[in-house]
Amino acid sequence: MTNFHFVQVAADRTRQLTIAATAWTAIAAGAVFLFFFNPSAPANQWFPKCPFLLLTGYQCPGCGSTRAFYQLLHLHPIAAFKFNPLMMLTLPFIVYGFLGFTRSAITGKPHRRVFIPPFYMWAWLIALVFFWIFRNTPWYPFSP
Template sequence: MDHAPNAPHPPAVPPPTTPPYEPGGSYGPYASAGSYGPRAPYEVPQSASRVRRLLTPLATLAGIAAAFTYVGLVDPNESGHYPPCPLYSLTGLYCPGCGGLRGAHALAHGDPLTALGDNALAFAGYAVFAVVWVIWVVRAGKGLPLRITQRPLWWWTLGTVLVVFSVLRNLPFGAWLAP
């Protein structure tokens, strides 16, 4: 059907009354009535069972416990069980991780002072992990995600601490930091 050049055009389609579909939005079995917009991809649905929500932190703890058990049973102070540190083997300098296995072995045997002396930075890392893990379990039990976002300044600070620790433990006045 042709329109005359001066004939009115057909009426425009009225605008939709509902919000448009958004990829990744709150649609499907977990959407509540009237909720539109994106849902965070790491959000745990409230309908998930508590055991299911705690599965990841508990599996992480099981892996860490298995690693500590192995290091506790196989003494890193005896040569031949673990590969040597490549930096120490080539240069004679301690890297930030040197002494970490010996510290984990001491900690697995209930000797935190020796662990602290073997690698103070690794010892602090174990403590930080323990605190974050407890927070993770509590939040997972409540159905809340663990959100750890760090600004670039935090990562630069961590890198600086690792470099300063490495330099200090290789200098004569920082020998108390060496394993």
């Protein structure tokens, strides 16, 4: 039974390493691609459009994220924030979680999870809904 446990742990670690390596490869490829192709340029109108925007005419909470990432890759954080402030505020938490997962996959040590009280998750969800509503209003600074 002990041997089975070691095989199981090794398989889980290999799976985690594969997931982390695949994700980092995809992120790197996407970053290189996005670095050279500006999604806002008229010549690059072949970039995929937001399905929600195409169907309703309203922006979703993720609209502008591609342009924001382009600006981040070119070291323009203020311009990136103008394209999608919610993404910019959420990105550090996503990066922290992914770096922790990668560290855990490499070292085999469990990632120290940060407990986020349910109140904060509900507050973030409410902020997401308000952001979604207000970014589609004609008033400054929310107007597209």
